Amino acid sequence: MLTPQPFPSLIKYMGSKTKIIDFIVDGINFVHQKDRAILDLFAGSASLAGAIGKQVNFVSNDIQEYSKVLSQTYLVNLRDGDIPDIDHIHQQVLNLVEANVQKEYLVDYNKLNSIDDFNFLEEKQKKLISKKFSYDYHLFAKNYSGTWWSYEQCLWIDAL
Incomplete structure (x- = not known):
């Protein structure tokens, strides 16, 4: 008998099974044979994988790549010590940012004197689209860079 387990809802998704998970698991329990895998053909946000994926042989399928990432997140079997602490993650991100920063693209927005200065620096950052980067x-x-986010903000996002 499968029992829905609490899981973090990683993404809000129209059509998600999260709110009806108990109903779905009741239906699965009605027809499921213990030696058979469960296949979620339209996994979407992978809520079914999150709720029951570790209790049974489970296959999650969807055409969208993000669904694969979410499913793998829910279905991975981590051992104690496999999840790094936040300080370790922060240090790794900081190391990547420091290794990859190109100072000529950094902007101190507090030192800009005019809208023309701002526009010039934003355009300089936008030109990064044609740059060959030496890091992955x-x-x-x-x-x-230079659109919704500054170059520096983009460095942090990329490092994460």
């Missing part, structure tokens, strides 16, 4: 994690620095 630069999706945001390359594509979003």
Whole structure:
């Protein structure tokens, strides 16, 4: 007999099974044979994987790549000590930012004197889209610097 377990809802998603999970698990329990895997064909936000995925052989499927990431997150079997503490994560992110920062693109917005100065620096950051980066994690620095985020904010996002 499967029992829905509490799980963190990692994403809000229209059509998510989260609110009807008890109903779904009741239906599964009605037809499920213990030696058979459960297949969630339209996993979406992977709420079913989060609720019962560790109790049974479970296969999560969806066309969307984000669904794969969410499903793997819920289905991974971590041992004690496998999850780094927040200080360790912070240090890793800080190390990446420090290793990858290119100071000529940093902006101290408090020192700008005019809208023309601001626009000039934003345009300089936008030109990063055509730059060849020498490090792997630069999706945001390359594509979003000088748009919604500054170059420095993009460095942090990429490092995370």
